[in-house]
Amino acid sequence: MTAMAPTRIPRRFLPVVATFAVFVLTFGAGSVRYEGFASGQVVANLFIDNAHLIVLAVGMTFVILTGGIDLSVGSVLALSTMIAAATLQAGWPVWLSVLAVLASGSTLGLLMGLVIHHFQVQPFIVTLAGMFLARGLCFLISVESVSIKDPAFRAAATDTIGLGGGVVITYAVVVALLVLVAGAYVLHLTRFGRTVYAVGGSESSARLMGLATGRAKVGVYVVSGFCSALGGLLFGLYMLSGYGLHAVGMELDVIAAVVIGGTLLAGGVGYVAGSLVGVLVLGTVQTLISFEGTLSSWWTKIVIGVLLLAFIALQRLIVRRGPGT
């Protein structure tokens, strides 16, 4: 049975399994090395500190599954914190402000998707423009950081849910996990989700099969825009401020997490659960480096780069050996 195990795991799950192994290994290394690392709260903190990243990674997984890419997520997240902070400062009720944020993020995603699909411009360049646009709009609202003082918003940020054993999580974690479950549901149990996978596998075949490829291609950018906006709200809860320089370069972290999570950049293969593990690996690396104390923060970037490389190499091996799919 044990000898059979490697062949029993379907090849398509291999990257996710490998990522999970890396997560267990890095976490295990931390537990051996540092006292107090292997506590429930450290795991909970991984989720608390990266709730926004999980939401972004779910959106990005949709986009990458179709073979596209979304560079605008970091900027849209910043724009969302900015819109939330500015509208709350102007005295809007929280629900209206949240609605405005989610609507603007989704609209931006819709516009990018429409341009990509209907004008056949490369996703890379369109979302690059989206990135500039969103970042610039932040500074149009305000060049300074705007703090969020709304009591209801602050309460949502600081309230915690006890999980027993003294471990607490924030509401942001609950939202992130709900998004994850919703993402998995949509991808695997709806027509839209199947079309997303089909477009990533082969767009022309999917179209010839009569699938609504256009709707899927535009749809994934709406999903990603929505997730970025929601991620922005969570990040706003985390930072309690809106600022145009929030999350600079976060799109790279998100893409790295999704790739480390086993999603093929060529499209068609990948799972949101893998992206979650990818985010957790990045989070663990950051936690390890902060526990080490003497290591400087730039080591995070180097380690993420090395991990990214290792996983891409692994993907290459799998794809090369794969039976032509």
Add this chain to the structure above:
Amino acid sequence: MSANRLLWPLAALAALIVLNVVVTPSFLELRFQDGHLFGSTVDILRNGAPTLLIALGMTLVIATRGIDLSVGAIAAIAAAVACTHIASGGDAITAMLLALGLSALLGVWNGFLVTVVGIQPIIATLVLMIAGRGLAMLLTEGQIITVSDDLYSQVGAGFLVLPIAILISLAALAGVALLTRRTALGMLIEAVGVNPEASRLAGVRSRTIVWTVYVFIAVCSGVAGLMISSNVNSADANNIGLWIEMDAILAVVIGGTSLAGGRYSLVGTLIGALVIQTLTTTVYTIGVPPNVTLVFKAVVVIAVCLLQSPRSAALLRRPARAEEVAAR
């Protein structure tokens, strides 16, 4: 056809210049003083030199169906190497050679990942984009290293009638133009971009060509990093070349080179880089907060992309058959 493709970027550049002249009538004035030319246009050329140099390399990379995201990180590494060497008592020439040697090595690495390992260029170079800035920080130990070396500051701030930086960039542009358009090299690069497999079967050494192109852009990035750091006499690993990959890619795209590979236009890239830099300067002169430049860049990119996209081209050329295209 190629003149047609340059029409829109040229129009954009002209519009920007007209806007500037309207806002500041002295915009086009040039003064000759102490053997230097001074004026807004000269400033645009000088500040645009690093972008132009990297965009030049990017044009060739994009022509082979690739992309290089690591240019900003390589620029930061080159600057960090040169400045730490000078700060520890080395001379400027050795420092610059060291920096460029290391840049070339990083280019070899990128090329290796793309051609031998066969990773998608965007991801292969993403690795160095993320890790590279960390490496640069490691070299400078997180500090901003300041240097004072006359020879070194000539690269970015020196003048030979025109700023030395732009002379270097233009010389590189002319060199590449001669090398690729007067020999078969340009055609081979385009062939690799149009269909790598077919060109390999036709006997084109596509692996060597692609690899060389990545080394070339890395050296360009290294030089650009030296220009930026020598202009301010310091190396700030966090900020040197930040977002320059985006500017360079925009310059190439505005210049009409397709991201899908194949045909490329060096003149287009020159115009594209000038459009980007003029836009930045324009935003400064009309008094909008500098950060808002990004909105204008986004608008220009979207406009140029839409105008160049296959569908709108079809709409413009054959209005009568537009419905057929739309129905496809």
